[in-house]
Amino acid sequence: MLIAQISDIHARPDLSSLRTLGRAIGWLRVFRPDALVVTGDLVDDAWREGYRLIAESLHALDCPVHLLPGNGDDVQLMRSEFAAIGTWLGAPGPLHFRVAVDDLTLFGVDVTVAGQSYGDLLPHLPWLTSALAAVTTPVLLFMHQPPFRIGIEVLDQVGCRNGHALLGALEGMDRQPLAILCGHVHRPISGRLGSIPVRTCGSLCPPNPLLLEGRDDLPIIDAPSFLVHDVSDGRLISHIVSIAAPA
Template structure:
């Protein structure tokens, strides 16, 4: 099973990121994954037209799409403009989703905190526990802010809080997720906690610099990118798709 993940478009009237999104969608139309997940920060400053253009692009796909908000999204505008393609668990409140596909289950938890850049999983643990009780297949857990450090201090300060409580819940269930898949940091980063793979998706807006320890703030060479995840024999393989390799159809 193939699941594409796009994150952090940050569409605005003055940025080229919507064009990058359209190029990625053109590529996915030909690639034909089983599903597409968007892990937040679709639009800056509640730009209604941006949400509308994203919705129009997603409506042209013939495979399902699932959406999470990021800390930069206006959730009320996002709900209104993406109502035709958003498959959220409820019509109000947190914008979680769950989808049972052929070979795996996709679970998305909205960990955003109103008015804050960081996320927090604790208010949503009971919802997650109840949903996982009925999951009989391997599953992937999607969030916006990652619940693990990536080694870039300024970004780790605005990650998802209460990660220990999340890992306790996931390990207690007997079937941990194949991966926790996030956005927010504008860089592809991979790690592991026990049996659980941890992965952040690159962004369609300019990537963040690699500010590790006392390294200098060097110019960014990274291309905008997204991910394609493959679930094969109860294993997760995650592939980076660089926007430099995409040709406009």
């Protein structure tokens, strides 16, 4: 089972990241994953036309597409512009999704908070724990911000709150997700929430600098990237796919 993940397109009228998205979509059309998950921050500044252009690109794929909003998205615009694509559980609530892909279940948790740049898991834990308890297949759990601090202060200030509550809920369950898969950071990172692997997807716009422990703001040498998750026999391997700049 191959699940692709794209995150943080941040489309804007200069079209630069939309061109990068086009190259990623072209690669995925040939690769043919079983599903694609987009983990938020699709456009900047509520640019409606950007949502429409992204929707047109995603229509070129033969696989199902599942979308989550990020802290920079307009949830209502997403709901209207992706009405033909979105697999959300219902209106007008959060843009959660729960979908089965053969013997795998994908969960998406919309952690956005109206009018705020941070995310919050706490309001969604009753739904998530109830839904997870009813699943008998392996699970991948997607959200925008990772559920812990990553050490880049400007991102942690708008991170996801109550990750400890998520850990407490998941530790009491018979079946835990194979991984928690996020965006937000604009670079691939890996960590753990308790014993559960947490991974973030790179971005399709320029990656963020690695501002750790007061280090200098060094020039960015990372390429835009996305992830391909290979799930087989209850184990997960995540591959980074970098997108070279056009010649």
